[in-house]
Amino acid sequence: MKKALVLLVVAVAAGIIILKLRNEVPAVASGAGGASLAPSRTAAGAAAVRPSPDAQQPARAKAAARTVATAPPKAGASTGVSVAAQQPPERIAAAHAIEPPAAPARLAAVVTEAPALSPPVAASVPPAPPQAMLLSSTTTVGAHGSAAAQASTSTAEVTSQAAIAALEKATALMKEEKYVEARTVLNKPYLGSRGDQAGKLREVLDQINKEVVFNPRSVDGAIVHVVQPKEQLTSIARKYHVNWRMLQLINGMTGDRLRAGQKLKVIAGPASAIAFKNEFRLALLVGGVYVKEYPIAIGKVGSETPDGAFVVDVMQEKPRWYKPSGGVVEYGQEGNMLGERWIGFANQSGAAGLGIHGTNDETSIGTKCSNGCIRMRNADVIELYNFMHPGSRVEVRD
DSSP states (O other): OHHHHHHHHHHHHHHHHHHHHHHHSOOOOOOGGGOOEEOOOOOOOOOOEEOOTTSOBOGGGHHHHHHHHHSOOOTTOOTTOOOOOOBOOEEOOOOOOOOOOOOOOOOOOOOOOOOSSOOOOGGGSOOOOTTSOOSOSOOOHHHHHHHHHHTOOOOOEEOHHHHHHHHHHHHHHHHTTOHHHHHHHHHHHHHTOOHHHHHHHHHHHHHHHHHHTSOTTOOTTSEEEEOOTTOOHHHHHHHHTSOHHHHHHHTTOSSOOOOTTOEEEEOOOOEEEEEEGGGTEEEEEETTEEEEEEEEEEEOTTSOOOOEEEEEEEEEESOOEEOTTSOEEOTTSTTOOSTTEEEEEOOBTTBOSOEEEOOSOGGGTTSEEESSSEEEOHHHHHHHHHHOOTTOEEEEEO
């Protein structure tokens, strides 16, 4: 009953949003089903490379850093131990000056304390199929590229009429309590929308996901995994191509102890993200479906964040920063530019050293201030980190 009441409110809100959209656009004929599409945008080309103060790290510690993301810490271990990651020079590309929009409200931080009892490290889990984008510390750059090509999230730009049609259809589905189906109807229109239109679609999607994704009691649209004897979160995460931390989060777990017969809510992956530079926002997807949106900062003039498709390679908690001019700034020390998390991309031709990280200057979010990397509020990058994994695809668009 409580769930029905909550999502009935969502349906009412969607109706209000439809009226607002109708008042903002002239009446024009729409395509079949009321959903007409415009041609898709194209990505910018490659550009030059230069050293980056945001992400300068030595190469020798790359392998050690990757293990931070692939397995829970051993019992008694501290999550505050910093490991160096390779973060070489950033790529530079031309961009137009944009007035930053107002940033959305700050999201709640995710609990990151080490669990009291942890399963064995990921190395003890049988290797996953090489063709899949899995939570793996052995995935090669070549495999990353292949997986990225297979997981393209390109979408056509959506007209206002198509957005209205999608909202009307989704509203009708929600009245029938078909919330997962309603989310599916809104997914592509959201990804192909910009500005206020994207914001209105996001409002409805966020309310749906608050119930179907972030509510541990709801299994709508999810897989119910029954834990087998001796199974660990790491092995279950590999099976469904997700981060074990995501399983903790969506199941409301504070530790990672499992018991045979326990039922876990699972949303099959892989996780991916799309950064919309001109609007200073990043959308998190799981299995190609929208989960949440976060405000970001991007590269400043002269050190612009490039368009393109990237693959997560190195992940690090509480990172230390290796200054390009020499010296190391430890996590927590003044001047460390990486905040709470580092999600580094695999190097590729014309683009090296890029990644997503936190910041200790959250007033910079919504501006062009970095040396090419994507910056996020610390609470937001912690939550994103819990979903992403080595092999996750990140698409950067204008």
